[in-house]
Amino acid sequence: MRPFRKWAVLAVAAITTLCSTRAATSEPGGLHLNFFPFAGYATWSKDVNLDKKFMYGGLVGLGLGRYLGAEGYYSWLKPQTVYGNGDSLFTAASQSPRSTQTTKGYGADLTLNLLPAHTFNPYVLGGWHEEKLTSDVAGVADRFQNGLEFGGGVKLGLGLKTAIRLEVRDKLWKLDSPPAPSDKSLSNFFYMGGIQFSLGGTGGDSDHDGVKDKDDKCPNTPIGVHVDASGCPIDSDGDGVPDGIDQCPDTPKGATVDARGCPSDADKDGVWDGIDQCPNTPAGVVVDARGCPVDSDGDGVPDGIDKCANTPAGAKVDATGCPIDSDGDGVPDGIDQCPGTPPNTKVDARGCAVDSDGDGVTDDKDKCPNTPPNVKVDSDGCPIELSEKETELLDKGTITTREIHFETAKADILPESQTVLDDIGRILIQWPQLRIEVGGHADARGSAAYNMTLTQKRAQAVLDYLLGHYPQINKDQYVAKGYGKTMPVASNKTIEGMAKNRRVEFKVLNTEELKKEKERRRLMQKGE
Numbered sequence: 001m002r003p004f005r006k007w008a009v010l011a012v013a014a015i016t017t018l019c020s021t022r023a024a025t026s027e028p029g030g031l032h033l034n035f036f037p038f039a040g041y042a043t044w045s046k047d048v049n050l051d052k053k054f055m056y057g058g059l060v061g062l063g064l065g066r067y068l069g070a071e072g073y074y075s076w077l078k079p080q081t082v083y084g085n086g087d088s089l090f091t092a093a094s095q096s097p098r099s100t101q102t103t104k105g106y107g108a109d110l111t112l113n114l115l116p117a118h119t120f121n122p123y124v125l126g127g128w129h130e131e132k133l134t135s136d137v138a139g140v141a142d143r144f145q146n147g148l149e150f151g152g153g154v155k156l157g158l159g160l161k162t163a164i165r166l167e168v169r170d171k172l173w174k175l176d177s178p179p180a181p182s183d184k185s186l187s188n189f190f191y192m193g194g195i196q197f198s199l200g201g202t203g204g205d206s207d208h209d210g211v212k213d214k215d216d217k218c219p220n221t222p223i224g225v226h227v228d229a230s231g232c233p234i235d236s237d238g239d240g241v242p243d244g245i246d247q248c249p250d251t252p253k254g255a256t257v258d259a260r261g262c263p264s265d266a267d268k269d270g271v272w273d274g275i276d277q278c279p280n281t282p283a284g285v286v287v288d289a290r291g292c293p294v295d296s297d298g299d300g301v302p303d304g305i306d307k308c309a310n311t312p313a314g315a316k317v318d319a320t321g322c323p324i325d326s327d328g329d330g331v332p333d334g335i336d337q338c339p340g341t342p343p344n345t346k347v348d349a350r351g352c353a354v355d356s357d358g359d360g361v362t363d364d365k366d367k368c369p370n371t372p373p374n375v376k377v378d379s380d381g382c383p384i385e386l387s388e389k390e391t392e393l394l395d396k397g398t399i400t401t402r403e404i405h406f407e408t409a410k411a412d413i414l415p416e417s418q419t420v421l422d423d424i425g426r427i428l429i430q431w432p433q434l435r436i437e438v439g440g441h442a443d444a445r446g447s448a449a450y451n452m453t454l455t456q457k458r459a460q461a462v463l464d465y466l467l468g469h470y471p472q473i474n475k476d477q478y479v480a481k482g483y484g485k486t487m488p489v490a491s492n493k494t495i496e497g498m499a500k501n502r503r504v505e506f507k508v509l510n511t512e513e514l515k516k517e518k519e520r521r522r523l524m525q526k527g528e
Helices: 003-019 388-396 415-428 448-469 495-501 511-526
Strands: 031-043 053-064 068-077 101-113 120-135 143-157 162-173 186-200 398-401 436-441 478-484 503-508
Touching (some): 101 143, 388 511, 436 448, 448 478
Parallel strands (some): 436 478
Antiparallel strands (some): 143 162, 162 186, 398 503
């Protein structure tokens, strides 16, 4: 096997052994002794008259801590001269016999470890060496070669105080005996390997956690992790990521975390995964401490996306949490006990049509709203028994009264007229579909212009009274008009005739509505 191949096999074997070691350092700390029995292979400069040879030896070193050391060694080998020519140490072709040169080497060096606390530790060395060469030829005196040497290698930790050591040294020779081929220093390389043993020292800290390997119950702790006195990682928040590398300390118990020790929140609801009992909460939903949606009004749509908070209990809602009101009566479905209410029908809290005038017929069916109390009505809510004025209105299309009195030559209504006005007002509000003209009439006294103006003011005063006391009346369907003395119903030559001409008339302008009512009553009488 070639020398370099042997060296490679030795290195592979060392690394394989290293991989099976859990906690190892290549150099102890503190003051300690190193012992290094070695075997190796010596190669010489091409100008040196010696052949390549295996060598053996030992080294003792004093470690001054992990990094620096001083070493002394002794080695032994028996190379032969390559050429004859006596025992010359430089190469020169000759037919004289070869001789054996027993070579004893010794020297001292300073060493510098580059990564002493690690399993793989490269190092460099430098110092002084000397080789004593003794020939087997009688009469040849011992010869000495000495000078500087430099080298380096690697230590592969096998334990706390054991390491494979592989190194190479360049020993410089200078052949000054004539006729030497050169006056320059010649490089001779020595390759060595073996096991280094250490005595004393403070021991190692393989994982650099501040706890010596001999006391470390948790070797191979990752760099940066905080450990306790036994060398085991501290995890204050119990999230599985040790203090020191945990970028999110004080994680709540049970929360799922990433490699950095930070909690995750997949549904972005503010409650960490692992604690969140309702994962996959929709965006925008308000949740409780468990991560579950809050539904304050109990309508099935969570707070946060509920656009109609405080929905009444029992109401049906749409996807936005707003009540559904199919019939548009203001009472939501689910609470509405009378669905399908006609549009614009006034309803109560149950969603059922109200009976504003208390006649037993709800407003949505009542054709005569505002019926006076205690009046009998038909199925349409209209009075069955009509008063004299109602009959007059129905038959003639007019209500005529001479019982509304005013101050002389003024439009101010006298108090005793209010009873009459109220009777008429209660009748008119039952006929919201009628269009009414309030007409004022005078006797023949006074000028035509004067009477026209006065009756106009008095008709307007009557209308104003009705509008002020009966808000049910639609003012757009009423008009006031003064006729003066242009439409007498009796002779103005007598006191009785003038009294009949002074009157107020309430005339229906859309008489077709009265015809419809008459026909309705006729059919009811026939039972149709």
